[in-house]
Amino acid sequence: MIRARIIGTGSYVPEKVLTNRDLEKILDTSDEWITTRTGIRERHVAADHENTSDLATKAAESALEMAGVNAAELDYIVVGTITGDYPWPATACIVQSNLGAENAGAFDVSAACSGFIYALATAADRIQAGNCKKALVIGAEILTRVVDWKDRNTCVLFGDGAGAVILEAQEGERGILSTHLHADGSQLKLLYQPGFGTRMVPSPENLAKGEHFLQMQGNEVFKVAVRSLSDVAQTALDANGMTVEDVNLLIPHQANIRILEATAKRLNMKDDQVYINVDRFGNTSGATIPIALDEANRSGRINDGDILLFNAFGGGFTWASALLRW
Ligand code: UT7
Numbered sequence: 001m002i003r004a005r006i007i008g009t010g011s012y013v014p015e016k017v018l019t020n021r022d023l024e025k026i027l028d029t030s031d032e033w034i035t036t037r038t039g040i041r042e043r044h045v046a047a048d049h050e051n052t053s054d055l056a057t058k059a060a061e062s063a064l065e066m067a068g069v070n071a072a073e074l075d076y077i078v079v080g081t082i083t084g085d086y087p088w089p090a091t092a093c094i095v096q097s098n099l100g101a102e103n104a105g106a107f108d109v110s111a112a113c114s115g116f117i118y119a120l121a122t123a124a125d126r127i128q129a130g131n132c133k134k135a136l137v138i139g140a141e142i143l144t145r146v147v148d149w150k151d152r153n154t155c156v157l158f159g160d161g162a163g164a165v166i167l168e169a170q171e172g173e174r175g176i177l178s179t180h181l182h183a184d185g186s187q188l189k190l191l192y193q194p195g196f197g198t199r200m201v202p203s204p205e206n207l208a209k210g211e212h213f214l215q216m217q218g219n220e221v222f223k224v225a226v227r228s229l230s231d232v233a234q235t236a237l238d239a240n241g242m243t244v245e246d247v248n249l250l251i252p253h254q255a256n257i258r259i260l261e262a263t264a265k266r267l268n269m270k271d272d273q274v275y276i277n278v279d280r281f282g283n284t285s286g287a288t289i290p291i292a293l294d295e296a297n298r299s300g301r302i303n304d305g306d307i308l309l310f311n312a313f314g315g316g317f318t319w320a321s322a323l324l325r326w
Contacts, residue, residue, distance in 0.1 A: 003175030004124035004167040008067025011294035012058035013044040013161040027152045034156050039257025043159025043282030046142045051085045053094035055162035056140035060095060067166035069134060071099040076135040077106040078123055080115025080286035083141045084108055113253050113314025115139055115286030117322050121179035127169045138164040139286035146193055148213035159282035163290020176324045178239050180232055184317045190217045191315040225259050228319040230266035233311045236321040244268050246307050249296060253312035254278035254288040302326050
């Protein structure tokens with residue numbers, strides 16, 4: 001059976017670090033509040049000259065190098081992002097050009113914090129269908145440009161970064177075993193960016209009201225997130241006839257330490273089964289999972305044959321999981 005196997009990982013975060021102490025100087029907030037409510041201590045912020053495609057390209061170059069793959073060998077590039085360089089065309093096309101991936105089709109997936117798993121699923125399915133040999137999947141975001149820096153409810157939570165994987169079609173038991181994607185658009189206004197699409201065009205009034213900033217009802221999102229994240233992880237295990245004990249490492253979307261702990265508790269997972277780095281990067285939306293995966297991989301936290309589980313929840317709402325044998 002042909003499976004999509006991850007043969008290289010990469011990540012990139014901007015140099016500039018913004019700590020909770022830095023935020024205390026510009027907002028009515030405290031390191032204590034942010035740490036206890038979210039687990040976040042610092043986040044990385046893109047420099048003015050950096051674009052989402054630049055972060056994505058650097059992560060991709062690092063993944064290509066680890067995989068020993070030349071960009072011209074790629075058939076397919078898909079970027080999970082909600083903060084692309086332009087409304088259109090796709091950031092994936094800019095990455096394709098930056099890398100010189102002359103043989104690759106390229107497009108973006110918009111599924112907010114679930115964007116990487118959605119992107120991974122499309123690439124894995126294309127590989128399994130025999131339509132693609134090598135794919136580059138990226139999660140990349142510059143959230144700090146769409147948050148309102150006067151809104152302490154949201155701006156303390158987010159950061160910038162990118163992570164990437166190279167997938168290759170391989171025969172055998174290793175690779176992506178399943179993906180599950182879900183959505184519920186009926187609650188989209190609990191977490192969204194009102195402007196500026198075709199529903200709300202830019203105007204001085206809309207700009208003055210801050211309609212171009214991310215808006216979130218944190219409490220409501222929190223409750224749905226915990227339930228959906230644990231349910232979709234369980235779905236992945238059930239679909240593969242596995243239990244929580246079979247999982248060597250859960251790499252969840254890193255939104256908030258309390259969400260991660262509550263999800264792990266609902267799943268009966270032990271602390272050492274869950275990878276956490278939200279303290280150092282905050283919520284980088286579609287980039288959290290590939291950044292965490294790259295860290296875990298490069299630090300020797302993952303061994304051949306390990307069972308890895310990814311799960312994510314975000315705006316849309318969307319939620320998703322992927323189960324793989326490393
Ligand atoms: O990626 C997926 C999408 N997003 C998420 O997963 C986020 C989900 N939600 C959350 O993580 C949490 O709801 C938050 C971290 C956003 C908020 O935590 P909370 O425990 O739900 O706090 P809250 O919104 O109930 O606010 C409690 C208090 C409020 O003050 P009052 O009204 O009780 O006086 C807020 O105004 O905390 C206040 N507050 C702050 N105080 C200091 C809100 N933000 C801050 C802040 N610093 N940065």
